[in-house]
Amino acid sequence: MSGRLGALLGDEVVEAGPGAWVFKPRRQWHTFWNAGKTPCHIIEIISPAGLKNYFREIAEALKGDDPQLGQINEKYEVEMGFNSFPKPGERFGLTNPEF
Numbered sequence: 001m002s003g004r005l006g007a008l009l010g011d012e013v014v015e016a017g018p019g020a021w022v023f024k025p026r027r028q029w030h031t032f033w034n035a036g037k038t039p040c041h042i043i044e045i046i047s048p049a050g051l052k053n054y055f056r057e058i059a060e061a062l063k064g065d066d067p068q069l070g071q072i073n074e075k076y077e078v079e080m081g082f083n084s085f086p087k088p089g090e091r092f093g094l095t096n097p098e099f
Contacts, residue, residue, distance in 0.1 A: 001018060001041040001042060001043060002018055002038070002039065002040065002041045003017075003018075003034060003035075003036045003038050003039055003040030003041060004016070004017055004034070004035040004036035004040060005017075005020075005022060005032055005033075005034070005035060005040050005042055006032065006033045006034070006035030006092060007022050007024070007030060007031070007032040007033075008030060008031045008032070008088050008092075009022075009024055009025075009028060009030050010028055010029060010030070015035050029081070031088045033088075033092065033094050035092075050076075051076060051078075053076075054072065054075075054076040054078060057072050057075075058072055
């Protein structure tokens, strides 16, 4: 919608601007970030449906002191490498957001 989205899809790096589409295949490791200096707004379509409550639970958990993210991932059968951020973070000059 606006800004620039950067994405690491497996080993492929892509950037997308307004009006572009980025396809993330199921079960493929991916990371995405704001690749520009202005806010990046995207629409993410996840199909088949069923993960909307996953994102709600993660958002709610991140408000607390002990988010229990691993348990939420297990519940929704999502595999997330919590320690995988440093590698793309260093490669693309990214920092973790503060919650």
